[in-house]
Amino acid sequence: MTPRTRANRAFVSAIILLGICGIATYVSFSSMRASERWVAHSQEVRAAVGDLESSMSSAARARMSYLMSGSDAELTAYRAGIARIPTEITRLRWLVRDNKIQKDNCDQLEAVTKARLKEWETAVADKSQGKVVDVPELLEQSLNLSSQSAAVGEAIRSEELKLLLQRTLAAQRQFFIASLAVVLSFVFAILLLYLHYRLLTNELHAREEAEKIAHNAFQREVVMRQDQERFRLFVDAVQDYAICVLDPEGEVTSWNRGAQRINGYYASEIIGQHFSIFFTEQDRVAGKPLEELQIAERKGQFECEAWRLRKDGSQFWASVVLTSIKDEKGKLIGFSKITRDFTERMRAQENLQRANTELAAEAKERLSAQERLAGSEKSLRELSLHLLKTQDEERRRIGRELHDSLGQYLAMVKMNLDSLEADLVGNDQADEQVGRCIRLVEDSIKEVRTISYLLYPPMLEEVGLKSAIPWYLDGFSKRSNIKTTFEADSEFTRLGREVELALFRILQESLTNVHRHSGSATADIRLSRKKGRVLLEIADKGKGIPPELLAQSNRSWIGSMGVGLRGMNERIRQLGGELEISSSKSGTVVTAGFPVVEPVPALVNSDSAIDTHPFTSND
Amino acid sequence: MAIRILLADDHDIVLEGIRTLVSRSGRPWEICGEARNGEEAVEMIQRLKPDVVVLDITMPKLSGLEAAKKVTRAGTDTRILMFTMHESGLLEAEARDSGAHGYVLKAQAARDLIRAIEYLIDGHTFFGAPPVTEPPRDNKKSGIVMRQAFTFA
Numbered sequence: 001m002t003p004r005t006r007a008n009r010a011f012v013s014a015i016i017l018l019g020i021c022g023i024a025t026y027v028s029f030s031s032m033r034a035s036e037r038w039v040a041h042s043q044e045v046r047a048a049v050g051d052l053e054s055s056m057s058s059a060a061r062a063r064m065s066y067l068m069s070g071s072d073a074e075l076t077a078y079r080a081g082i083a084r085i086p087t088e089i090t091r092l093r094w095l096v097r098d099n100k101i102q103k104d105n106c107d108q109l110e111a112v113t114k115a116r117l118k119e120w121e122t123a124v125a126d127k128s129q130g131k132v133v134d135v136p137e138l139l140e141q142s143l144n145l146s147s148q149s150a151a152v153g154e155a156i157r158s159e160e161l162k163l164l165l166q167r168t169l170a171a172q173r174q175f176f177i178a179s180l181a182v183v184l185s186f187v188f189a190i191l192l193l194y195l196h197y198r199l200l201t202n203e204l205h206a207r208e209e210a211e212k213i214a215h216n217a218f219q220r221e222v223v224m225r226q227d228q229e230r231f232r233l234f235v236d237a238v239q240d241y242a243i244c245v246l247d248p249e250g251e252v253t254s255w256n257r258g259a260q261r262i263n264g265y266y267a268s269e270i271i272g273q274h275f276s277i278f279f280t281e282q283d284r285v286a287g288k289p290l291e292e293l294q295i296a297e298r299k300g301q302f303e304c305e306a307w308r309l310r311k312d313g314s315q316f317w318a319s320v321v322l323t324s325i326k327d328e329k330g331k332l333i334g335f336s337k338i339t340r341d342f343t344e345r346m347r348a349q350e351n352l353q354r355a356n357t358e359l360a361a362e363a364k365e366r367l368s369a370q371e372r373l374a375g376s377e378k379s380l381r382e383l384s385l386h387l388l389k390t391q392d393e394e395r396r397r398i399g400r401e402l403h404d405s406l407g408q409y410l411a412m413v414k415m416n417l418d419s420l421e422a423d424l425v426g427n428d429q430a431d432e433q434v435g436r437c438i439r440l441v442e443d444s445i446k447e448v449r450t451i452s453y454l455l456y457p458p459m460l461e462e463v464g465l466k467s468a469i470p471w472y473l474d475g476f477s478k479r480s481n482i483k484t485t486f487e488a489d490s491e492f493t494r495l496g497r498e499v500e501l502a503l504f505r506i507l508q509e510s511l512t513n514v515h516r517h518s519g520s521a522t523a524d525i526r527l528s529r530k531k532g533r534v535l536l537e538i539a540d541k542g543k544g545i546p547p548e549l550l551a552q553s554n555r556s557w558i559g560s561m562g563v564g565l566r567g568m569n570e571r572i573r574q575l576g577g578e579l580e581i582s583s584s585k586s587g588t589v590v591t592a593g594f595p596v597v598e599p600v601p602a603l604v605n606s607d608s609a610i611d612t613h614p615f616t617s618n619d
Numbered sequence: 620m621a622i623r624i625l626l627a628d629d630h631d632i633v634l635e636g637i638r639t640l641v642s643r644s645g646r647p648w649e650i651c652g653e654a655r656n657g658e659e660a661v662e663m664i665q666r667l668k669p670d671v672v673v674l675d676i677t678m679p680k681l682s683g684l685e686a687a688k689k690v691t692r693a694g695t696d697t698r699i700l701m702f703t704m705h706e707s708g709l710l711e712a713e714a715r716d717s718g719a720h721g722y723v724l725k726a727q728a729a730r731d732l733i734r735a736i737e738y739l740i741d742g743h744t745f746f747g748a749p750p751v752t753e754p755p756r757d758n759k760k761s762g763i764v765m766r767q768a769f770t771f772a
Binding site: 400403404405407408409410411412414415416417418419422442445449459461462463467470471474 | 629630632633635636639640643676677682683684685704705706707708709710713724725726728729730
């Protein structure tokens with residue numbers, strides 16, 4: 001049922017119900033009014049009986065007065081009184097005309113009244129004729145009729161009272177029914193009104209909703225249309241992408257400006273053509289166009305990069321994305337095809353790849369060059385160390401040769417000359433010449449010894465570092481006039497030959513520097529051994545090494561600190577030790593440290609000590 | 620019984636020189652053997668039991684100092700005289716510590732060797748002989764305290 005029908009039906013029902021209620025109310029009120037009329041009627045009957053009785057009694061009183069006094073006035077009053085009685089009886093009879101019982105009572109009352117009037121007339125006529133009238137007797141005679149008259153009157157009144165009671169009850173019932181009808185009508189009316197109001201409200205609400213939905217739908221439609229239009233314009237405006245739509249068979253149905261730019265066809269030329277026109281001859285023969293469509297349909301999308309043809313027959317490297325378009329039921333309705341011209345990119349990529357390859361080759365070349373360089377550097381360092389070592393060996397060899405060989409010869413020459421001198425006692429000339437020779441040989445020995453000692457500490461191997469140092473310091477102090485002190489831990493024992501030699505070289509180089517550069521008058525040397533390390537410290541109180549020289553020597557092993565000390569540094573590093581130089585304006589401290597793995601007993605042959613040398617190269 | 624002397628030096632010229640000195644000295648001493656290195660010297664001392672050994676310090680295989688230590692530790696009656704090129708009070712002390720009884724510089728052989736051997740034969744020691752060379756003229760004070768005392772104890 002539509003809301004309208006519902007509303008109509010409700011309205012009609014309401015009208016009918018209200019009509020019924022109105023009729024019921026009207027009927028109820030009419031009945032009520034009738035009942036009230038009947039009540040008034042009963043009152044009127046009772047009043048009429050009263051009036052009749054009143055007229056009768058006043059006429060009786062006037063008759064009696066006249067009978068007793070004979071006054072004409074009384075007679076007149078009597079006549080006037082009885083004159084009203086027939087009218088009143090008639091009125092009473094009219095009033096009770098529809099009630100049989102009352103009618104009968106009325107008849108009785110009229111008969112009694114007439115009897116009484118006849119009696120009264122007789123007496124009055126007697127009096128007026130001058131006859132003596134016995135009043136008490138008359139009273140006695142009329143008492144009977146008067147009682148009858150009163151009884152009938154009472155009967156009428158009581159009957160009417162009974163009716164009055166019934167009618168009053170009926171009138172009250174009718175009033176109640178009428179009131180109920182009114183109330184019910186009102187309630188019904190209100191209910192119907194409410195029902196109608198609800199129906200109307202619902203209807204209005206539904207309409208509003210519908211309107212809103214319709215409005216929204218309209219708005220969406222508008223937006224969608226705008227979007228579609230924008231999208232169409234956008235697709236059309238895209239220049240870098242060739243966007244076209246194909247029907248399920250592969251014929252072009254839409255063509256944008258990008259497609260025009262990339263493929264060279266105008267929309268009017270290409271729409272309706274099969275898209276295989278873009279494929280190279282080779283691809284067409286191989287059935288690529290159909291294959292691509294099939295893949296796109298099956299998988300939803302097909303992507304590839306390949307050569308494609310322009311209108312003018314030239315080729316371009318295309319990135320193609322072919323996407324199937326299906327309707328809501330999944331039925332294929334066409335394909336969208338997005339093509340990009342990647343020719344430039346491909347060329348750039350090719351160039352990049354070529355550049356990369358070249359770069360990689362160059363990098364490789366450089367790397368190998370670097371490796372070669374590192375190798376060269378390593379070789380150079382090794383060579384340097386080797387040279388140092390060789391130089392040391394050479395010095396040692398020359399030093400020993402000078403000392404042990406040439407020195408021996410000179411010593412023997414001197415010995416012979418000494419003997420000769422002893423034999424020449426008495427020959428002054430010869431003695432003097434031999435004496436000169438002896439002095440020359442002594443000088444030679446001294447010279448050879450100095451040179452050889454500088455080349456190589458001759459007693460280092462024999463007595464070890466701890467003894468060789470003071471021996472060397474002795475000579476140094478004599479040569480340089482620099483006062484030296486030496487402290488060594490009492491438990492200091494022999495070290496490996498190379499380590500001892502390296503430390504000795506450090507001492508030599510440091511003292512040379514102290515002598516040449518520091519200006520210090522003293523040098524303090526300390527040889528100690530703690531926590532598995534041997535430390536040699538050479539401290540002076542000179543002017544220090546200039547910071548820039550020190551920094552330079554720290555940066556590179558080839559610095560300007562004098563080849564000797566730097567070379568020693570490298571040598572020490574190779575043997576696993578390190579060299580530290582700290583310098584300030586109040587002096588310089590050179591510290592050489594070596595780890596000691598195992599002390600070499602002093603009694604072991606120095607040659608075997610070389611073989612069991614505990615240090616290894618750190619390079 | 621003639622005094623037997625063992626010579627130990629790796630230089631022929633030195634050995635020759637000693638022989639010459641000994642023979643020129645006219646002493647009734649016998650050169651009982653000549654060792655060319657430290658090991659040989661130790662072996663010959665222990666085998667020949669000479670009265671005196673003239674021991675070079677710088678020798679192949681075993682230095683004179685170590686050879687002296689070795690034979691001293693092994694127990695020997697042979698008197699040990701160090702005969703060396705090295706002029707050093709410290710080395711001299713080292714030699715004494717090694718068990719040597721005398722220390723003679725090769726350069727002073729003519730002056731000291733025979734005398735030293737005699738000292739040793741007589742049961743004395745021979746250390747602290749004057750050096751060959753004078754100290755440098757500009758060297759007034761040395762940081763090293765040199766033991767320069769002559770000891771003929």
